[in-house]
Structure formats: structure tokens, C-alpha cells
Amino acid sequence: MQKMRTEEQTSTELQPELTEAELIAGCRAGNHQALDELVKRYHGAVLRVCVSLLGSRDVEDLVQDIFIKILRRINTFEGRSSLFTWIYEITANHCRDELRRRKHRRWFSLQSLPAESVEQIKANEASASDQMERDELHGHLRQALNQLEPKYRELIVLRDLEGLSYEEIAKLNKMAVNLVKSRLFQARKILTSKMKKFAEGYHE
Structure with a gap:
């Protein structure tokens, strides 16, 4: 029994990371593991872009909205660009819409720009x-x-x-x-x- 558990654990640990194609196929099929992996893989990048374009770290709700939009539109991804580029386009457009809703504020503020933002x-x-x-x-x-x-x-x-x-x-x-x-x-x-x-x- 102990040996079986060890083998199962080792198998899980050695499970290879999903390729981009596998990730997309899994998300389209509604596979929860793939959905979780997509969020995990791109959450940092989406958050970073939102912070950079909106000038605030208080964007987690916006990030969640963006991922909902990404998952709803995953079937429209045609592979003409990398998945990241496609995700970035959705993220940037969502941020632009948010900026339009904040017309009374300054367009950009860099109080939270990451220290490694520019080379x-x-x-x-x-x-x-x-x-x-x-x-x-x-x-x-x-x-x-x-x-x-x-x-x-x-x-x-x-x-x-x-x-x-x-x-x-x-x-x-x-x-x-x-x-x-x-x-x-x-x-x-x-x-x-x-x-x-x-x-x-x-x-x-």
C-alpha cells in the first residue's frame, strides 16, 4: 500500500507541464485542471499589466473580470499569435475601457510601477x-x-x-x-x- 502511494505521488510530481495547445484544448473542454493552470500561468502577467496601465495595485477584482472574459472567449482563439499576446490584447483593452470610466482621474499614475519595469x-x-x-x-x-x-x-x-x-x-x-x-x-x-x-x- 505504501509503495502504491509512493508511486502515485511520484507520478503526480513528474507529470509534465501542459503545452500551450494542451492548455487551450483543456480550457475549451471545460477541464478544471486546465482552467486552473491557465489562471496560474498568466495571473502574474495580467496583474502586472493592469498595475502598469492603471497605476494601482488594487486591481485584483479587475484581474478576475479579465480572466472570466478570457475563459469565455477561449473558443475564439485562432492561434494567429501566441496565447500570451492574445491574453495581453484582452487585458489591455479591458484596462482601456476602465480608463475611460475614470475620465475624471489622471490617465496614468506610476506609484506602484515595479522596480524592474524598464531595463x-x-x-x-x-x-x-x-x-x-x-x-x-x-x-x-x-x-x-x-x-x-x-x-x-x-x-x-x-x-x-x-x-x-x-x-x-x-x-x-x-x-x-x-x-x-x-x-x-x-x-x-x-x-x-x-x-x-x-x-x-x-x-x-
């Missing part, structure tokens, strides 16, 4: 001095991003935070790849200029 502030283990510099840079980044137009800020989130390709960003925003590159270049230029001004003001 400039990524670092490995840092000394106390380096950490202070990171915190200072992070603060300037928040302030600068907070002043960007939504169309520019979203491109930075897509490319520098989520790591989407230019082609994926173009498809999500229904624009040409060259336009994405041009706007992203402009967005980074504006962002750098604003960060420089904040830094100069900080050290005056």
Missing part, C-alpha cells in the same frame, strides 16, 4: 550605495512616465516591461511596425529628457 533600472545584487542610486532613478522614472501621453507610455510598457516584439505591438495597436518603432523612439526620447530634468532638479 535601465534592472540590476543584480547591489551595494547599499548602488541601491540608493537605483531608488533615486526609479523615482525619476516614475515621475517621467507619469507625464507621458498614454500612447507613448503604453508602448514603453509593451516593449520594455512585457518584452513584446515590434510585430506583436503593431498587431495589438493596429499600426505599422515602422510607426511602432518611430513612436517608441520618440517615447524613449521624451522619457529620457523628462528623467534628466527630474534628476537635475533633484540635485540642485
